[in-house]
Amino acid sequence: MKQILYLLVCLSVLAWTMQGCSDDNKSETPPTPEEPAITFPTGSDTQPVFTTEGGTSTLTFTATEAWTASVGEADTRAIDWLSVSPTSGQAGTATLTITTEPNDTYDERNAAITLTSGGTRTTLTVTQKQRDALTVTSNKVELEATGGDFAIELQANVSVTYEIEESAKAWLTPASDTRALTTTTLHFQAAPNEDLQPRQGIITLRGGNGLTEEVTVYQLGSGPVLVLTQDEYLVGSDGETIKVELKSNNTYQIEMPSVDWITEADTRALSTYTHYFIVAPNETYDAREAVIRFVDKENGLKDSVKVVQVQKDAIILAKNKYEVSGAGETLNFSIQANVDFTVSTNVDWIAQTNTRGLTEYPLSFNISPNDSDNPRTGIITIADTNGNQQEITVEQTGKVDYEKIEREALIEFYKAAGGDDWEDNTNWCSDKPLNEWYGVNLDSESNHVSALWLGGNALKGDIANIIHPLCSLRELTCIDFPANPEIYGDFPDEIYSLTKLKHINIDSDLGGELSSKITNLRNLNQIWLRRVKMSHSVFKEICTSLADLEVLSLYLCELNAPIPSEIKNLTHLWNLTLDGSDVVGELPDAIWELPLRSINLSRNEKLTGHISPNIGKLKDLSTLSLQFCSFNGEIPDEITQCTNLKYLFLRNNQMEGEIPQDIGNLQKLIELDLQENDLTGTLPSSMSRMDNLGACQLSGNRLSGEVPKEVSSMWQKWNPFNSILPQQEGYELTYESLYTSTDYSKDGEVQLLQRHTEGRGIPVILMGDAFVDKHMEEGGYYDKVMQRAMEAFFSIEPMISLRPLFDVYSVRAVSENDYIGANTALSSWHYCGAGGDGDLSKCMEYASLAVNDLKDVSIHIIMNDQQQMGITTYLDDNCTISFNTLFDSGLEWQNFEAVFRHEAIGHGFGLLGDEYTQYIYAIDEEGKASLRASQALGRDLNLDITNDETQILWNKFLADDRYADENLGIYEGGWAFYSYGVYRPSFNSIMRYNEPAFNAPSREAIYKRAMRLAYGDSWTYDYEDFVKFDAPSRNAADTRSLRQAPSAAQVEKWKKSHRPPVRVKGTWRDARKNSIVVPYR
DSSP: OHHHHHHHHHHHHHHHHHHHHOTTSOOOOOOOOSSOOEEOOTTOOSSOEEOTTOEEEEEEEEESSOEEEEEEETTSOOOSSEEEEOSEEOSEEEEEEEEEOOOOSSSOEEEEEEEEETTEEEEEEEEEOOOOOEEESOSEEEEOTTOEEEEEEEEESSOOEEEEOGGGTTTEEEOTTOOTTTOSEEEEEEOOOOSSSOEEEEEEEEOGGGOEEEEEEEEOOSSOOEEESOSEEEEOTTOEEEEEEEEESSOOEEEOOSOSSEEEOOOOOSSTTEEEEEEOOOOSSSOEEEEEEEEETTTTEEEEEEEEEOOTTOEEESOSEEEEOTTOEEEEEEEEESSOEEEEESSTTEEEEOOOOSSEEEEEEEEOOOOSSSOEEEEEEEEETTSOEEEEEEEEOSOOOHHHHHHHHHHHHHHHTTGGGOSOOTTTTSSSOGGGSTTEEEOTTTOSEEEEEOTTSOOEEEHHHHHGGGGGOTTOOEEEOOSOTEEESBOOGGGGGOTTOOEEEEOSOOBSBOOGGGGGOTTOOEEEEESOBOOHHHHHHHHHHOTTOOEEEEETOOOOBOOOGGGGGOTTOOEEEOTTSOBOEEOOGGGGGSOOSEEEOOSOTTEEEOOOGGGGGOTTOOEEEOOSSEEEEEOOGGGGGOTTOOEEEOOSSEEESBOOTTGGGOTTOOEEEOOSSOOBSOOOGGGGGOTTOOEEEOTTSOOOEEOOHHHHTTGGGGOHHHHTSOOSTTOOEEOOOOOOOOOOTTTTOEEEEEOOSSTTOEEEEEEEESOOGGGOSTTSHHHHHHHHHHHHHTSSTTHHHHGGGEEEEEEOOOOSOSSTTSSOSSOOEESTTSOEEOOHHHHHHHHTTTOSOOTTOEEEEEESOOSOOEEEEEOTTSOEEEEEEOOOOSSTTTSHHHHHIIIIIIIIITOOOOOOEEEEEEOOHHHHHHHHHHHHTTOOTTOBSOOOTTTSTTHHHHTOGGGGGGTOOOEEEETEEEEEEEEESSSSOHHHHSOSOOOHHHHHHHHHHHHHHHHGGGOOOOHHHHHHHTHHHHTOHHHHGGGSOOOHHHHHHHHTTBOOOEEOSSOHHHHHTTOOOOOOO
């Protein structure tokens, strides 16, 4: 062959040369080859392989004679999936195009292309790959509540793996003989379902090239159940057979509707709980519907499915008229159609936007703003191909006055939320600009209402009625209503229409359930809710759709499922709170990849597994609360890399192992609670570096051995005798002996720190506890603390002005140890600041060394301890004892002086009631009687149970313009326990959150008591005399700031340091005899 080709080339060259030598010479025809031939360029693919999707390929060849191309199977049978072009040609070089159709079969296929030139024939083999297959016999498995083994049968021509979804791993497990790569039957096991409710899980099978099949495993609950998976079917006019599936573990009957166009198919279903119904064609032009019922008479269960069939060639509209605002908006509605249709409008201010839909057709239109004062009308026409049409009328109002709309909406909101009783309703419903209404913010660019900040403002009412008027605020991005416990009702769907919302905070005890519609709020970045349920599917949708979410805080949301792995999508999440929300399973690894600063998953008893070492990645984590769960294993050492941690709560789990040795790296830690676990070892020496740690709870573990000296020498502030040393039975911590006093010579010495210069002298007694002999030298530590306490007592009005009336005594009490909780003179104690007391008998014994009769005497104990705590005890004869710790935070309203003024002056001497509330109770008749009885003893005169401004105890101040700057009023909430029905005089005060001053009614009560004790029955009260006396307080800047709201930090710290006074039966003499009985409350 090569020789022939060479000869042809040579002859061609010779002919060209001869032509060039003489124009008279004629060209000669090349000689005919000895035999025909078909040749291909070197490297040509003469056996092409095509993918499943098909396609084209080209092949170049040279034929010495005319040629033809034909296609057939490898066994020469004709085919239709392969073609070539062209199919013939003349001698010379040609290009053949080979085309294959997609291969929808599960088998590889081959075909032959035959090239013929003269007597020569060449065969090309074409191969096309099969469609990869992965199929299962059934996509559903139904199990009884008892569980057991089950199998999934599959057919595949690729390798197969399987995955059980995270939420079902706790009860679905592979059987021991399951090997996904080598068998076509996979075996699994389901654990018994002890819950009454059914459950389901998904097993995903994966093959090559992205093939997947999902098998849903339904398991019945232990209680009777009858639930349909779909409650409505929409059927076209041509009719069809519908499949109805339900979940049940009982016998039930089918009640067919009394119509002739629906019949049950006589078909044996794959599942006992799958039924088929034949819907006949609808030849009428009216839609029709019927209901099929499923009834379990034995258990009283029933469910039904509605079948709706459209009329012949139907376009169904929900309504044919819409009214829209002149401001312009988006108009959305859906039509149902079984024919092709077109949409048109007759005006240019209605423009259709793109939508997507298959069986139901959602239509969307942009309505432009109406700049005219006059209303206008437009028509939207829906027409089918048969010439039938329906019209929708759109009526738009004239030009909109946005400010008027927003003002009216806010007034309606004010009424719905009980605005007249708010803590602060400054300028509401007035003609002042909206941004001057308390709590209302306007957007700086549009000047529309953008935010409502009304936390702790006594809002009340049904949440649906409260939210409804806010839907008129088109630019609203923030609803912030925390600490308003009287808001009630189900979380309203209407809130989902506020599509610009970024922030929702309504932490009242609401009901209802979060809908998947929450994903309509694409801008949402903070969700704070309480008792609003959230399903696992909605949780997944939130994780998938709300990519900007920063806070997801849902208390008591009844999740009953694991945290989905999709949480990895929330790459901006810094606060995850699901406290008491029935979270189950283990924490997904994705959590440790998020920028979390606060994690609160407490009180989820079914939350299990280990705390991952990956927690060390959370460098900004400040709060980790996993208490009252079922975590096990060791506390990972990596947690000590979270150096911004301030609060670490792991109490009541099953944690084992030792406390991480480097826990001292957490130098910002304020509270550590690891009690009630199974931790072993002793306290790491690094804890001595934790200077900011104020509360350390380690009791109830299995700690043992000697506590390092560097720790025991500084742990006094942690109250170790109550919060660390008590361990499980058989385990004991030892520590270096405490300092022990040996010199008690100064015990019981009385010093007069101040003598009265007016009146007959009002005794005040100061004593210290947990002070030892080395503190008792003249002018030493004990004396300085007593002097500090006296100056604090007279550091604020009206005590500054009343100081000349008082005698102040200091009684030295030498303790054996200088630790609260150890052997101290007065046996005072506290539980990490959360409550405390002392031995009243000992207190009275020491106090009576200074004053013989302690009736009406206020006694104040200063505990040598750094925890912040204060509490006061009342006796029947108005002898009072306050207990106060020497806490110094560097912040005026948190330190010893602030708490001492509240306890010693407010409660101890003034007998004032607390103006805060720790609970959301409403006072009942018994409570009212108790308050009135207390006031008869001269106590709690700064509170009242009426809100009648003419009858309330401070009515004179309300009517006196001289007190206008103090912003006195009638504010609901007080006496520690009651948010409702008890009223206080000012928004803030020393008796509420420690600062800034006593309000006028409190100053009046202190003044009255001091004057009566100083001058006896000869003194009579005169209001004008008090007003004159009160001038320094009335004009003080601190008094004018009583209207200011406390900071969040102030409230949080206050919560941990205050408890209401304890009222006990008996006099001081009874107390000295140690015969005090149970406290009143």
